[in-house]
Amino acid sequence: MSSFWDKFSGIYDLNEILFNRSVNKQMVKAVESEIPKGAKVLDCAAGTGMLSMAAAKKAGKVLCTDRSRKMLIQAMKKARRKGVYNIAFARRDITALKDPDNSYDVVIAGNVMHLLDDPEKAFSELVRVTKKGGKIIIPTYLTRESGLFFKLCIMIYKLLGYAPTADLYTEEYIRFIEKNAEKNCCAEYSVRLLLGNIPAGFAVIKK
Ligand SMILES: C[S@@+](CC[C@H](N)C(=O)[O-])C[C@H]1O[C@@H](n2cnc3c(N)ncnc32)[C@H](O)[C@@H]1O
Incomplete structure (x- = not known):
């Protein structure tokens, strides 16, 4: 999987802007509004850091992580370009996080659950590393609800190596x-929809 994202890293942001700008804008705003001031944040499968940068506006410190080294390099360049300094970078597999239990106030996993062989394992890892009373934010593209043109684009990506495990x-x-x-004994959760070309679900779970 990571090799596709490594190859795609240079044009990922262009793709994000061209195809799903309105949904991504709503997602960035929604993430920012969920971050308490000064929070310690982990962003998993952060890609080029769209949601890490949103969180960094209010967080004390953000750890931006991904399995793809090249996506992380793009995220680092973007942070430097934008002058975002409360952010660090590390490689992590979302299904086997290296962080101790109860480490973060907020944990984000954006647009990745539909790519994983074992999304339930990832979910339990996100909960494990979140502090009690903290939040897990899981925005996810609902690709089956996109229009015909975007379904066609997804088919082309699949020919290039994109391999989602769910539609x-x-x-x-x-x-x-x-x-x-x-299953993970979370206190409460909410889900809302972000509408646009490729709609997204936006879930906030309280540990
Ligand atoms: C669609 S991009 C989402 C990037 C970012 N969260 C966003 O919303 O713009 C999916 C990302 O998931 C990463 N990824 C896929 N499987 C992963 C895994 N097991 N652990 C960590 N990252 C993973 C890919 O490298 C890619 O950067």
């Missing part, structure tokens, strides 16, 4: 959040 729609995403929030 999510709203009810399926809500069921995933519900099931795993309960």
Whole structure:
């Protein structure tokens, strides 16, 4: 999987802006509004850092992580370009995080659950590293609800090596959040929809 993201890293941001600008804008705003001032934040599968940068506006410190080294290099360049200094970078596999239990006030995993062989393992890792009373934010593209043009683009990406494990729609995403929030004994959760070319679910789970 990472090799596709390594290859794609140089044009990922262009793709994000061209194809799903409105949803990504809503996502950035929604993440920023969920970050308490001074919070310690972990962003998993952060890619080129769109949500890390949003969190960094209010966080004390953000650790921006991804399995792809080249996506992280793009994120580092972007942070430097934007003058964001409360951010550090590290490679991490979301299904086997190196961080101790109860480490972060907020943990983000954006647009990755539909790419994983074992998203339930990732969910339990996100909960494990979040402090009690902290938040887990899981925005996820609902690709099955996109229009024909975007479905075609996704098919082309698949020919280039993009290998999602799920083609999510709203009810399926809500069921995933519900099931795993309960399984991991989370106190509460909310889900809302961000509408646009490729709509996204935006879940906030309280540990
Ligand atoms: C669609 S991009 C999302 C990037 C970013 N979160 C965003 O919303 O713009 C998916 C990212 O997940 C990363 N990824 C895929 N599998 C992963 C894993 N097991 N652990 C960590 N990152 C992973 C890829 O390298 C890629 O950067």
